[in-house]
Amino acid sequence: MALIVQKYGGTSVGTTERIKVVAERVKKARANGDDVVVVLSAMSGQTTKLLGLAKEVGGTHRGREMDVLLSSGEQVSIALLAMALEDIGCKAKSFLGYQVPITTNSSFGAARIESIDTSAIDAVLKEGLVAVVAGFQGVDSDGNITTLGRGGSDTTAVAIASALKADLCEIYTDVEGIFTTDPGVCEDARKLTKISYEEMLEMSSLGAKVLQTRSVEFANKYNVTLMVRSSFTDTDGTLVTKEDSDMESVVVAGITYNKDEAKISVLRVPDKPGIAVKLFKPLTEADINVDMIVQNISHDAHTDMTFTVTKADFDRAMEIVRSSAKELEASKVIGNSDIAKVSIVGAGMRSHAGIASKMFEVLSENDINIQMISTSEIKVSCVIDEARTEEAVRALHAAFELGTQEAKEEVL
Amino acid sequence: MALIVQKYGGTSVGTTERIKVVAERVKKARANGDDVVVVLSAMSGQTTKLLGLAKEVGGTHRGREMDVLLSSGEQVSIALLAMALEDIGCKAKSFLGYQVPITTNSSFGAARIESIDTSAIDAVLKEGLVAVVAGFQGVDSDGNITTLGRGGSDTTAVAIASALKADLCEIYTDVEGIFTTDPGVCEDARKLTKISYEEMLEMSSLGAKVLQTRSVEFANKYNVTLMVRSSFTDTDGTLVTKEDSDMESVVVAGITYNKDEAKISVLRVPDKPGIAVKLFKPLTEADINVDMIVQNISHDAHTDMTFTVTKADFDRAMEIVRSSAKELEASKVIGNSDIAKVSIVGAGMRSHAGIASKMFEVLSENDINIQMISTSEIKVSCVIDEARTEEAVRALHAAFELGTQEAKEEVL
Numbered sequence: 001m002a003l004i005v006q007k008y009g010g011t012s013v014g015t016t017e018r019i020k021v022v023a024e025r026v027k028k029a030r031a032n033g034d035d036v037v038v039v040l041s042a043m044s045g046q047t048t049k050l051l052g053l054a055k056e057v058g059g060t061h062r063g064r065e066m067d068v069l070l071s072s073g074e075q076v077s078i079a080l081l082a083m084a085l086e087d088i089g090c091k092a093k094s095f096l097g098y099q100v101p102i103t104t105n106s107s108f109g110a111a112r113i114e115s116i117d118t119s120a121i122d123a124v125l126k127e128g129l130v131a132v133v134a135g136f137q138g139v140d141s142d143g144n145i146t147t148l149g150r151g152g153s154d155t156t157a158v159a160i161a162s163a164l165k166a167d168l169c170e171i172y173t174d175v176e177g178i179f180t181t182d183p184g185v186c187e188d189a190r191k192l193t194k195i196s197y198e199e200m201l202e203m204s205s206l207g208a209k210v211l212q213t214r215s216v217e218f219a220n221k222y223n224v225t226l227m228v229r230s231s232f233t234d235t236d237g238t239l240v241t242k243e244d245s246d247m248e249s250v251v252v253a254g255i256t257y258n259k260d261e262a263k264i265s266v267l268r269v270p271d272k273p274g275i276a277v278k279l280f281k282p283l284t285e286a287d288i289n290v291d292m293i294v295q296n297i298s299h300d301a302h303t304d305m306t307f308t309v310t311k312a313d314f315d316r317a318m319e320i321v322r323s324s325a326k327e328l329e330a331s332k333v334i335g336n337s338d339i340a341k342v343s344i345v346g347a348g349m350r351s352h353a354g355i356a357s358k359m360f361e362v363l364s365e366n367d368i369n370i371q372m373i374s375t376s377e378i379k380v381s382c383v384i385d386e387a388r389t390e391e392a393v394r395a396l397h398a399a400f401e402l403g404t405q406e407a408k409e410e411v412l
Numbered sequence: 413m414a415l416i417v418q419k420y421g422g423t424s425v426g427t428t429e430r431i432k433v434v435a436e437r438v439k440k441a442r443a444n445g446d447d448v449v450v451v452l453s454a455m456s457g458q459t460t461k462l463l464g465l466a467k468e469v470g471g472t473h474r475g476r477e478m479d480v481l482l483s484s485g486e487q488v489s490i491a492l493l494a495m496a497l498e499d500i501g502c503k504a505k506s507f508l509g510y511q512v513p514i515t516t517n518s519s520f521g522a523a524r525i526e527s528i529d530t531s532a533i534d535a536v537l538k539e540g541l542v543a544v545v546a547g548f549q550g551v552d553s554d555g556n557i558t559t560l561g562r563g564g565s566d567t568t569a570v571a572i573a574s575a576l577k578a579d580l581c582e583i584y585t586d587v588e589g590i591f592t593t594d595p596g597v598c599e600d601a602r603k604l605t606k607i608s609y610e611e612m613l614e615m616s617s618l619g620a621k622v623l624q625t626r627s628v629e630f631a632n633k634y635n636v637t638l639m640v641r642s643s644f645t646d647t648d649g650t651l652v653t654k655e656d657s658d659m660e661s662v663v664v665a666g667i668t669y670n671k672d673e674a675k676i677s678v679l680r681v682p683d684k685p686g687i688a689v690k691l692f693k694p695l696t697e698a699d700i701n702v703d704m705i706v707q708n709i710s711h712d713a714h715t716d717m718t719f720t721v722t723k724a725d726f727d728r729a730m731e732i733v734r735s736s737a738k739e740l741e742a743s744k745v746i747g748n749s750d751i752a753k754v755s756i757v758g759a760g761m762r763s764h765a766g767i768a769s770k771m772f773e774v775l776s777e778n779d780i781n782i783q784m785i786s787t788s789e790i791k792v793s794c795v796i797d798e799a800r801t802e803e804a805v806r807a808l809h810a811a812f813e814l815g816t817q818e819a820k821e822e823v824l
Contacts, residue, residue, distance in 0.1 A: 016468035023469075050488065056428035057435075059495025068506050069491035072484040076462065079481035083471025094480050098510070099555055143511055 002167040003035045003125070007135065007157035010044035011174045012231035013077045016084075022172075022231060023084035026130055030090055035125045037164065039135045039157040040081060042073025062109030067137070067147045071097065074134035074153070082132045092130040095121065097137035097145065102156065104138035104146045111138055111146035113155065116163040133160060154215035162222035169224050172231035175210055177238035178203060180402035181255040185393045188403030192253060193236075196243040199253045202345040202379045216240065243347050251348035251355060252400040257389050261291060262314040262337035263371065264321055265306040269330040271298035278328055279305060282320050288313045292341070292374045292381065302331075306372055308383065311337055339371060340389040343381040344396060356380045362399040368392050414579040415447045415537070419547065419569035422456035423586045424643035425489045428496075434584075434643060435496035438542055442502055447537045449576065451547045451569040452493060454485025459562075474521030479549070479559045483509065486546035486565070494544045504542040507533065509549035509557065514568065516550035516558045523550055523558035525567065528575040545572060566627035574634035581636050584643035587622055589650030590615060592814035593667040597805045600815030604665060605648075608655040611665045612638075614757040614791045628652065655759050663760035663767060664812040669801050673703060674726040674749035675783065676733055677718040681742040683710035690740055691717060694732050700725045704753070704786045704793065714743075718784055720795065723749055751783065752801040755793040756808060768792045774811045780804050 006026065013019050022038075029036050050069050059066060078094040085092040100120060104111035121131045135153025138146045148155050154171060161169035176191055178200065183189040195203070197220035204211050210228055219226050219240065229237025269275055276295075283290055293307040309317045318335045325333045349355045356373075359380050363370055368391065372383035384392055397403060418438065425431050434450075441448045462481050471478060490506040497504040512532060516523035533543045547565025550558045560567050566583060573581035588603055590612065595601040607615070609632035616623050622640055631638050631652065641649025681687055688707075695702055705719040721729045730747045737745045761767045768785075771792050775782055780803065784795035796804055809815060 016465055019469050053428055053488070053492055054495055057431050057492050057496035058499025059492065063498075065491045065494040065498070065504075065506055068494070068508070069488060072487040072491075075484040075487065076465070076481060079477045079484075080465055080469050080471065082477040082480070083466055084469035086475075086477070087470030092477075094477055096480070096557075145508075 001033045001035065003037070003164060004029060005037045005039060005157050005161040005164070005166045005169045006172060007039040007153060007170065008041065008172045008231055009153065009174070010041045010046070012172050013040055013042075013081065014044035016080065018231070019077070019080050019084050022081060023088055023090065025231065026081075026085060027088055027090045030130065037121060037125070037131045037133060037160060037166070038081065039133045039153060039160060040074055040077045041135050041153040042070075043077050046073040046076070064108050064144055067108045067111075067145050070147050071134070071137040071145050074136055078132045078134050085130055085132070090130060091128065092132050093124050094132045094134070096134050098139035098143070100133060100160075102138040102159070104140055104148070106140040106142070106144065106146065108144075108146055110149040111140070113138060113148070113159050116159055118160075118163050121160075121164065151212035151215075154212040155218055158215045158218045158222070158224050158226070161224045162218070166224070168227055169219070170227045170229060170237075171211060172229060173210060174230065174232065175228075176230045176233060176235060177228050178210060178240070179254070181393055181397050182257070185257075185390045186255075186397045186403065189397065190403055192238045194239045194241065195253055196347045197240060198243065198378055199345050199347050200240045202343070202376070203254055203256055211240070250346065251352045252344050252346035252402065253348075254345050255342065255393050255396045255400070255402065256345060257340055257342045257393050259340045259386055259389060260311050261308040261339060261341055261383075262311050262317075262335065263306060263308050263339045263383060264314075264317060264336075265304060265334045266321060266325050266328070266330045267304050267332040267334065268302040269305055269325075269328050271301050271303040275303075275305070275328060279321070279324050280307075282324055283309070283317060286316060286320055288317050288320070292372060292383065294372050294374065308339070308341070308372070338386045339383050340386040341381050341383050342389065342392045342396065343379055344400065345379045347378050349378050349380075358399065359396060362395050363392060366391060366395045368395075413445045413447070415449070415576060416441060417449045417451060417569050417573040417576070417578045417581045418584060419451040419565060419582065420453065420584045420643055421565065421586070422453045422458075424584050425452055425454075425493065426456035428492065430643075431489070431492050431496050434493060435500055435502065437643065438493075438497060439500055439502045442542065449533060449537070449543045449545060449572060449578070450493065451545045451565060451572060452486055452489045453547050453565040454482075455489050458485040458488070476520050476556055479520045479523075479557050482559050483546070483549040483557050486548055490544045490546045497542055497544070502542060503540065504544050505536050506544045506546070508546050510551035510555070512545060512572075514550040514571070516552055516560070518552040518554070518556065518558065520556075520558055522561045523552070525550060525560070525571050528571055530572075530575050533572075533576065563624035563627075566624040567630055570627045570630045570634070570636050570638070573636045574630070578636070580639055581631070582639045582641060582649075583623060584641060585622060586642060586644065587640075588642045588645060588647060589640050590622060590652070591666070593805055593809050594669070597669075597802045598667075598809045598815065601809070602815055604650045606651045606653065607665055608759045609652060610655065610790055611757050611759050612652045614755070614788070615666055615668055623652070662758060663764045664756050664758035664814065665760075666757050667754065667805050667808045667812070667814065668757060669752055669754045669805050671752045671798055671801060672722050672724075673720040673751060673753055673795075674723050674729075674747065675718060675720050675751050675795060676726075676729060676748075677716060677746045678733060678737050678740070678742045679716050679744040679746065680714040681717055681737075681740050683713050683715040687715075687717070687740060691733070691736050692719075694736055695721070695729060698728060698732055700729050700732070704784055704795065706784050706786065720751070720753070720784070750798045751795050752798040753793050753795050754801065754804045754808065755791055756812065757791045759790050761790050761792075770811065771808065774807050775804060778803060778807045780807075
């Protein structure tokens with residue numbers, strides 16, 4: 001008998017038909033003898049609809065009342081699931097954030113969980129009931145409703161799994177697991193059986209948007225084993241867990257890409273202390289996130305700086321950078337929004353040399369020019385021409401033999 | 413400076429446009445220097461929609477989870493109004509039932525308010541904010557969400573007005589006040605300036621569905637002055653308050669009618685103790701409400717019993733009564749669903765004789781046959797042929813001179 005936390009996202013509870021399917025799945029787990037805590041998101045579309053209503057009355061910013069509004073979404077889904085469970089003879093009790101309680105700080109719209117009192121859920125489980133918990137929401141020390149921000153239901157699930165010392169935290173979504181790359185780009189993309197937290201973090205922050213980054217960090221920190229799987233099928237998903245010897249032998253776990261970035265280069269900046277601050281502080285102040293930053297070695301006491309921002313921020317960023325460049329007496333600012341970032345991710349890189357070279361070689365062989373390079377311990381990213389993205393992903397996926405289960409370990 | 417509780421029903425907050433109108437009205441009251449507590453229903457249609465979702469997952473009965481579901485409706489409306497108020501520079505804070513807290517018993521779907529802690533609302537008012545409170549919902553002593561049943565927002569408003577010792581409780585609705593009769597039937601129906609709690613109770617329970625009966629009882633018990641008015645216009649509504657000498661001079665306040673009843677007669681029942689129990693207990697057990705009951709004096713140790721039920725319950729009631737009648741050895745059961753109940757209501761009846769006779773006379777003059785009669789201290793009801801309802805109402809409205817402001821006091 002295990003204690004399992006199951007988290008279902010918006011599409012998994014998007015209709016009453018889907019909610020009934022979830023109820024059957026929960027019942028099956030109970031029939032296996034497991035204790036089950038279910039964490040739910042709002043029905044898909046609901047949050048967008050509520051935000052639309054808020055906008056119509058002039059409520060556009062984060063704040064206390066926005067959280068009161070948005071938290072009504074999970075309130076509906078947990079009540080409906082509890083009813084659906086009762087209807088098929090599976091006793092259940094729903095919990096709003098304040099009823100658990102899940103205590104957070106008071107950062108409305110982006111609250112952080114501070115503590116979870118598990119006594120009420122424990123009592124319900126002991127009675128043989130299923131606990132159905134509203135994701136995404138909590139309560140601050142003054143009794144105000146708070147929300148954890150978009151995707152916060154994943155975080156709720158992981159935090160509850162950690163607090164309850166659950167054996168497993170299943171994250172149900174509309175994909176079957178984590179794939180070696182986008183199956184829409186590579187036909188032979190393969191579902192991973194297992195992946196480490198670190199790899200998952202690099203994969204998700206690089207654009208494979210299955211799990212919220214924060215929830216993976218949380219799972220890593222508190223050592224909660226996750227299983228990402230589909231609520232639409234019965235096949236096993238991908239286990240996200242701590243790195244083990246098994247994983248180290250796998251050099252590259254996956255290939256990701258991100259077409260949502262644009263590149264800005266500032267040429268011939270005088271190379272003296274404080275340049276980076278003068279360049280990036282105005283961007284931070286304008287709430288523009290900078291992703292990759294590359295600074296080359298200097299020539300004649302001048303250097304070139306290149307960095308990427310999201311395509312949505314590109315025009316605003318160019319304007320700000322042009323004005324900073326003038327102050328810095330840089331010679332020129334060049335922008336390019338037709339770029340993409342392609343990355344290889346794998347914990348095994350730590351112990352295997354030559355992975356980056358192999359990536360460069362593959363791109364070169366395919367006549368794809370590398371415009372920027374950035375590396376971390378378990379990731380290598382290259383910025384290339386956006387038009388060549390799919391080609392690059394396919395070539396790398398094949399070169400690192402990710403499509404075939406067998407040959408993976410023998411890449412190098 | 414007064415303390416005013418304003419309650420807005422579903423149609424008054426049915427769209428974001430309407431919510432903005434409500435915000436402007438609240439702001440105006442604040443500008444007058446009044447402290448304002450707003451109590452809201454869910455946006456119109458929302459409760460029906462949620463009940464539809466519940467039905468789809470098999471959740472059809474009252475219970476804990478139904479209350480979790482339904483209470484999300486007011487959560488949306490209070491958040492939106494608080495945002496709309498902030499947007500026009502009127503600071504506000506929303507309160508869910510548990511945040512006030514409004515403590516109730518644990519009768520899910522039909523909870524009774526046990527106590528209201530006003531300290532949180534008091535504090536908010538002291539800070540100069542508007543308190544926006546979710547109607548219809550409360551919390552039981554175990555922290556479960558409860559609801560007061562349909563129309564419960566009126567009860568919330570009155571209970572809060574009583575707890576806060578508010579100067580006035582305004583009930584905003586889609587009608588301009590309480591009328592002498594249905595304006596759809598009598599063109600010269602007149603809006604009443606003032607009406608007593610007792611009259612209001614008789615008017616509303618008889619079919620003038622503006623205020624929930626329970627909230628009027630509550631207002632009467634705790635002496636809360638109500639003003640029923642429209643959120644669509646600026647004209648004054650009808651004051652519902654305790655009876656005063658002014659009112660006593662008004663003999664008949666209004667004429668009501670109800671076409672939703674059917675009549676059942678059980679003929680020649682042996683007149684011995686326990687008949688009524690044997691007849692009505694099975695109906696009660698089948699959840700069928702009996703309204704008027706008339707028993708005539710007995711002849712030859714036999715009597716006739718006649719009573720009314722709603723048209724919706726008529727067929728079921730007939731079936732049950734037929735079986736009871738057999739046991740009771742009654743000679744016959746006759747049912748008639750083509751009836752209507754017409755009533756005259758007025759606190760002044762207490763001190764004026766002959767009102768009932770006048771009613772009978774008017775109906776007789778118009779050749780309308782009276783099938784049943786029932787009287788209370790401030791009301792006389794007659795059951796007549798349904799087809800003659802409008803005619804009867806118009807004749808009575810004219811005879812008691814309700815259409816003209818001036819002549820009312822001189823009826824008798």
